[in-house]
Amino acid sequence: MIRITLIGSGNVAQHLIQAFAKSELVDIVQVFSRQKETLSHLLDPTQIVTDYSALQESDAYIIAVADNAIASVSEQLAFKNRLVVHTSGTVSLNALDPKNRRGVFYPLQTFSKNAAVDFSVIPFCLETENHSDYSVLETVAKSISNAVFPISSEQRKALHVSAVFVNNFTNYLYQIGHEICVEHQVPFEILKPLIQETAQKIKILNPADAQTGPAKRNDSSTIEAHLDYLTNENQKNIYKLLTQSIQHNGKTF
Incomplete structure (x- = not known):
């Protein structure tokens, strides 16, 4: 022992x-x-x-x-x-x-x-x-x-920063999604299967290959519609930043 x-x-x-x-x-x-x-x-x-x-x-x-x-x-x-x-x-x-x-x-x-x-x-x-x-x-x-x-300690720094992105930041995005649902009287429960499927998908796919959505497709009309719909400036800014980041990293749309 x-x-x-x-x-x-x-x-x-x-x-x-x-x-x-x-x-x-x-x-x-x-x-x-x-x-x-x-x-x-x-x-x-x-x-x-x-x-x-x-x-x-x-x-x-x-x-x-x-x-x-x-x-x-x-x-x-x-x-x-x-x-x-x-x-x-x-x-x-x-x-x-x-x-x-x-x-x-x-x-x-x-x-x-x-x-x-x-x-x-x-x-x-x-x-x-x-x-x-x-x-x-x-x-x-x-x-x-x-x-x-x-x-190593240096590798652990990289892991911890990565963990903040995949855990803490992701959970904050869940919170935003929950706030939007509550504001418009939509059950957040409806989104839970999508959340689970997204998490399951990266077990078999590289995250870049699993990326979908209007930013990935460069669907400008949907993106503009979403921005017009959002009333919270913080939510709008986060939406814009993430959209631009996905488009910048995407090789194809």
């Missing part, structure tokens, strides 16, 4: 706790949380510590806190020469205090507090300073996921 300690009590930490609880290869030694009650529904109280000095020895310490707190948390760890990793998609491995062996254990997924997550399909992006530590992280990741990749 690989002994791990989690530091943090937010969404990522809580989802990892639940995933590791089902693993036969990983044993959660302790979890650090500033308030024990935050995790009392997931762990035995004796496993939750509120003082860094109470942390026992583990094979790996996973820091799952806000990006801007990672460096300070790693500095507060009293021990040396142990494997300490963070779960951030944007923070460099070098942000961790060098008194310990450093690594990254990044699950590329969006986490919400009350939404169940299937970790078996979540990609884990791993980075360490030496091969033996990578083997430890790989075993931990593979105990809950079937998708594990060696990814």
